[in-house]
Amino acid sequence: MNELSIANASRRDFLKASAGLTLAFYLPSGIAAKAGGAASFAPNAFVRIGSDDSVTIVAKHLEMGQGTYTGLPTLVAEELDADWAQLRVEGAPADAKRYNNLLWGKMQGTGGSSAIANSFEQMRRAGATARAMLVAAAAQRWQVPAAAITVRRGVVMHTASGRTARFGELAAAAAQLPVPEQVTLKSPQDFVYIGKRVPRTDSKSKTHGTAMYTQDVQLPGMLVALVAHPPRFGGKVKSFDAARTKAVRGVVDVVAVPSGVAVLGRDFWSAKRGRDVLKVVWDEAAAFRLGTPEIVSRYQALLDQPGIVARKDGDAAAALAGAAKRLTADYSFPFLAHAAMEPLNCVIRAGADLCEVWNGEQFQTGDQDNIAAVLGIKPEQVWINMLYAGGSFGRRANPHSDYLVEAAQIAKAIRGRAPVKLVWTREDDMHGGYYRPLYLHRLAGGLDAGGRPVAWSQRIVGQSIQAGTAFESAMVKAGVDRTSVEGAANLPYAIPNISVDLHSPKLGVPVQWWRSVGSTHTAFAVETFIDELAHAAGKDAVQFRRALLAQHARHLGVLELAANQAGWGSALAPGKAGEKRGRGIAVHESFNTFVAQVAEVTVRPDGGFGVDRVVCAVDCGIAVNPDVISAQMEGGIGFGLAAALYGEITLKDGVVEESNFPDYPLLRINEMPQVEVHVVASAEKPTGVGEPGVPVIAPAVANALFAATGQRLCKLPLRLA
């Protein structure tokens, strides 16, 4: 068992680290000063080696379950030739100069399944640089050529003379040496950690209740704030009466903020009791008042009108008109809540010229800017401690920093006189907006007389996630938000005439990316419609896809691997009397990772159904940690299945109807299928795995339900007639 300790993970270390951070604030590059205790060697922003032989890896990405606090250290340890047991992981501070996401330009943040993809070389170089300096220090000390020195599992060795030294013994000397500009990285055949399972660095603390989440932060004198939000998006406070609230034991203050009325108490329960009896009159002049049926009918009208072109190959309309066989289908996808297990929260301590934040921090640069704007300080004066997030699925990377700005407003309203922990209840979290948008799609396809597809047309209607955000200029081109059409505009199938167009209506419901973003809806429409075309052509679903993917070797690779491993084409074992069984497949690329899944379902006589087994094949380039990859596929399948079976946020007269898990059900263990994951061996650069497992399961299940029942389901969540 690995005995890693994580600097920001255990409560005792956290308190030490917290004190260190506060002092360090006045120093530039505070985190280096925070190194703490023993003299240390820090050749770059990512590695610190202590004279106690500890190797601290500074992780620039949030650990929200996807395994970054294991994957990033693996990359450093590989090139450093460290012993896994000597590693510690520490969350990086907010400082985009050193910790930017290399795929996001100058911004620091975690998302788009990019943590390993953007860090693969950077972290390895960090490790290799440190290794080269340790070797140089040993060469100097032993008066031998550097080339005669080897390093293995944390030990520097000169075999000819039998001399050895641990990293800690060389740290002080290495720190005096110049940092080399060039380092040579290992060849893949020399990898000792990459490609093999190393244990997660967060298992122990998360298994013993000592892992530190934002919800667990307690600062001296800290107040807990709950905010009464308007019942409808766009509502504002007109007036409030806090007389009864202030009489509640433990309530300390009640203040208006732009997003509502904040009740501050000595603990959660006091603030909650206080908020329960608060009277607020809302100004709903600008409030959003549509219900889901009205939104859907407006969108349906748009389905009949041409949208902005996202892809045009040939002439799909003409080819459709001339096709021997034509199919059409309309799809409907609801709003979805992220519903991470840790409801949204953050802790803020605001001073005159500094503000310290504790958060499951996913978008440092945007959050620094937005908090600084509220407090009238500079972004670099917003110091952010990145704690574990109890899930996020995209929600904590809010381009408007919604809950962080709310906390900053509360801190401002009380003039920073106490640290504040803002807690959203589960109901606040579910009502709080920033959903996966509601989308409608219209698909049309044409087959020639030989059953070959000759035309494909796809129209998408739904809000732009990026409009009005800092990402708009980069991600919205000529009126097309890339995240609205990803997975559709890049349709891999070889069809001569393709048209994809888009309507992005504006609506007063706040929306945001949700684990796998555009692919959450595009993969379903594309992969069930291609299945429908295969059926209409009288062809096997795998054969039909295979013939259209000749130019897409990696799609083809996972498609065939999943099909073979699942026994595609063999008979399924029959169910019990009255039950129907079926098998379905889907393949999809998202974030440059390729995934195929085969789902087996059983439909009961009452129309209820269960997913029994899922065989998943994934190609994410070099598999840094195959076990973490499998875990992300398993979890992604469960997450996607929750949406397929249940996920639906609905509005009535502008009010969100769901509040908590009884009316927004998540997947439970008895609904989790058996999952087998097969990872494709690859020498390509590694790509992400946090999201790509999610979008494939719903179409695979829908195709399996068709195989079992003959019913084509085009509306999520899936309900059989």
Place this chain on the structure above:
Amino acid sequence: MLTLNVNGVHHRVDVAADMPLLWVLRDRLGLTGTKYGCGVGACGACTVHIEGKPARACRTPASAAAGKRVTTIEGLHSRAAKAVQAAWESLDVVQCGYCQSGQIMTAASLLAANPKPSDADIDAAMAGNLCRCATYHRIRAAIHDAAKRLA
């Protein structure tokens, strides 16, 4: 004033009688391993043991726990619990980890009552504990693994 016996230690706490045990544990006693997930007893993140039986701390008024033996993840030392935690670590069950204290509390109770549970027994016992990361596949495997460790 209430007297609570938590993890074998007696605490005198001055709280409203209706304050849920969850918030007494977290905000007054600093035992933050027990998590808030829903507040309505629907997710299991707040699972503790009261007199050895799993209970939802968010729906248990502090007064109802007074005078009873309360065990949280921090005080979980039974043989079954140690097997569960060892299995959880060896299979790397956790992802975000937020629900896992509750999962482990329930799994430890299951194994204490049923040392060799079937998949169906596991599903029945664990269905009240939500995991948004859907680590269920490994939870099942880890409970079987823990059962082997106990055998």
